[in-house]
């Protein structure tokens with residue numbers, strides 16, 4: 390049952406807007422909606438007991454629930470191309486497990502970038518039945534050119550099919566369209582660019598048709614030409630964007646296109662190569678270059694949102710967002726900025742305008758971690774409190790259970 394009125398005492402508050410941390414704040418909720426946020430007049434009430442109406446988090450940092458803007462819930466980080474004998478029940482139970490992993494890291498909304506069977510889009514109906522404390526945004530299978538990169542996360546077009554035609558006919562409980570417009574980054578040749586999968590004409594038509602159907606487009610693109618085509622076409626976000634170059638960054642800033650840089654993926658790949666005794670110098674250079682691009686993007690005013698590509702090789706669900714935040718912190722971004730990228734900016738991209746910020750009239754989707762904000766993002770490893778739409782969650786409870794109950798969805 391939802392507590393009609395509730396107050397949260399926060400030792401430190403990060404509101405998701407990028408504004409400076411505030412100390413000793415009180416958040417009042419009514420029916421899961423934030424009514425007011427004000428300074429607690431000192432001293433902090435000495436012995437406020439945690440009860441039905443007051444949650445004492447005065448030793449904690451409170452921030453909006455996190456969002457991961459790029460995941461593949463159906464993919465296993467250790468075997469992203471799938472396991473032999475994979476069937477629908479296995480995929481569903483994997484999706485459930487991965488959602489639970491996100492939740493334990495304070496991630497309460499994810500934007501899926503596709504799987505070949507479209508499991509996640511189908512799974513959403515099941516999620517609604519169980520009233521999960523998570524928002525899942527799904528693309529269904531990602532679109533790619535026959536014979537090009539993308540088989541294990543999407544569908545290839547038929548030989549004579551235009552991208553716009555495929556998007557027009559795409560069915561299922563989807564929230565956005567995913568298009569793949571390049572290959573992946575070379576781990577042996579620094580900065581090697583792959584050819585675009587679609588030209589400007591075809592991409593422009595595709596984005597227009599998606600928009601007519603009410604969908605945003607997320608475009609996987611690395612390299613100058615693939616990114617430029619996606620931007621000229623009017624896409625909503627660039628995913629990865631390694632080696633896109635400064636001209637594209639300018640265009641993104643001018644056109645208010647969101648960038649999801651997934652920088653940690655490159656460190657995860659480097660780690661895998663190291664474990665296998667392979668040379669890692671190119672992976673490291675790729676990563677360093679991406680960090681330079683991110684710093685430049687910030688100076689130019691590009692809107693950045695955090696995503697991880699969780700489910701791709703070596704990138705774990707949930708934990709990867711903590712790692713991505715660490716990359717940004719080490720690149721010199723303030724804790725307030727990094728939280729904004731993982732909350733407010735992400736919410737705008739996911740189409741969740743009522744979430745991602747802590748301010749009056751917003752949904753109370755928030756997390757609390759022990760200690761002051763300087764402990765972030767590491768303190769996300771031990772979350773003290775999760776609140777979704779004003780309800781306190783108990784992480785020991787299995788929200789994501791009964792994976793075998795998938796009849797009728799297969």
Ligand SMILES: [Zn+2]
Nearest residue numbers: 459461502698
């Ligand atoms: Zn991806």
